[in-house]
Amino acid sequence: MSHHYVNIKDLTFTYSDGNIALENINMYITHGESVAILGSNGAGKSTLLKHLNGTLLSDKGEINIGGIPVTKKTLKKIRETVGIVFQNTDNQLFMPTVYENVAFGPKNLGVDGEQLKSIVELALKDTGTIHLLQKHPFRLSGGEKRKVCIASVIACSPEILVFDEPTAEVDPKGIKDIVNILKKFHHTKIISTHNLKFASAVCKRGVVLKHGKIIFDGQMEDIINNTELLREAEILDDY
C-alpha cells in the first residue's frame, strides 16, 4: 500500500506579484497517513495543496505522487489519484443538481448507467446527503455544500484526499459530521486548517507553516501542547 506516497522536495513557489508563498518545502507522506497542514491565513497552506494535484505548478523543487512526478504531462494520472476539495464550495458545485455534481467526476472517468447511479448514491449516503439528491446547490447550507463537495470527490475514488479548510462556514454539528466522514476514508488525507480541535480529531501528524516555511513537522499532540509554537504560528486560541 506504500505506492501512493507523497514526496515533496525543495518546493518553492512565488506568485506573479513577487509574493513568495512557499519556500524550500520538504515533506514525505506515506500511504494511509492523515496529515494536517496548519497555519494562519496567508501561511501558504492553500498554495501547497494546489501543488498536490497540479492546479499550481512550480519551477523550483519537485512533487512526486507514488513515483509519478507532478508535471504538465502527468496531470491526468495525478488528478485521478489526488482528489481535492477546494476552500470555496460554490465554485466546486457548478452543475444544476447535487446528483449531477457528484456524478460529474465518475462520468469523466468513463462510468455510466446503473453503476454511475450506485456510485453517486453511495457517496451521498456516506456523507449523509442522500436526501439532497435532486436539490440545486444554491439552496444548500454551508455544511451541506461542504458535504456534497466531499461526496463529489469521494465518488471519483481517489487514493489521496486533499481538503482545503473543510471546516470553513460549517457549524459544530457539521464539523462533527465531517470528522466522521473523514474517519471512514482509509486512504491518505491531507487537510489544511487552522482549527486545531478538528485537526487533532482527524490527523495524527501535523505540519506547521509560517510565511511559506515549515516550522514544525511532528505529532499533533506535540503541536497542541506547545503553546510557544502555536503562538509563533499565530494559531493559538487565546482570545
Place this chain on the structure above:
Amino acid sequence: MKSAEKNLHYLINFDTLSKQGCVLGKINPASKIFVFLTFLIALVSINKYDILKTLLLSSFTFAMINMSRLKYSTFIKICVVLSPFILLFVVFNPILDKNIFAFYNYSINAGYISALTTLIKFINTTAISLLIITSTTVHEIAYGLYKLKIPGFMAIQIILMYRFIFLFLSDIINTTESIKSRGGYRGNIKWKDMKQIVSSFFARAIYRGEDVYYSMLSRGFNLQNLNADTRFKLKDFLFLFLSICYILLLRLF
C-alpha cells in the same frame, strides 16, 4: 432577485429536458448540429420578400419540435421574452422599406412582407436554438462541435460558460439580497450604481471561472473522455441525409 431566480429555474428545466429521452435526443450531436446549421443558413439566405419559401421551410422546424420534448407553451414564452427587438423592427420596417408590390389588383407595401418574413425567421431561429438546448446536453454540443473540427479550447469555453451561468445567477441573487438587506434604495438598485456592480461581477467572474475550471480538471474533466456516444449509426446518417435533402429541396426549388 425574483427574475434571476426564475432564470435559474428555466436553465435547470432546460438542462433536465436535455437529459430526458426523445427522438431528437437520440440523434448524434454532430449530425444534429450540422443539420441545424444548414437549416439556419438556408433560412437566412431566403429573399426577404419570399414569404412562401420561408413558410415552407418552417415546416422543418415544426417537425423537429414534434420530435423533441420542447413544449409549445415554453417555446411561445421564450419567443415573447425575446421579441421586443424584433417587434421594433417589424413596426418600423414599413417606414424604411417603401417598395410596392403588386398582388393581383392590390398594391402592398413591401415593408410589411419583409417584416413578416423576418418575424418568421426569428421564430424559426429561436426554435432551433431551443431545440438544440433541450435535446442535447451542453457536453454533447461541445463534443459535437469538436467533432466538426471546432478547436478544443473553444468547445471547452462553451462548457465552461454554460456551467458558469449557474454560479453567475447565484451571484446576482446573493448581491441583490445583500443590497436589499442593507436597506439600500428601498430594495431597488440605482442605474448609476449598475456599472460598479456589473464590473465587480465580471472581475469576480474571471477568478471564479478559473476556479471552476480547476475544479472540473481535478475531477478528471477532459474533452476527449466525455462519454457521449459519438459513433455515427444508421439513424444518424438517415437523419442527416433526409433532413439535408428536405432543406435543400425547399430552399432551391
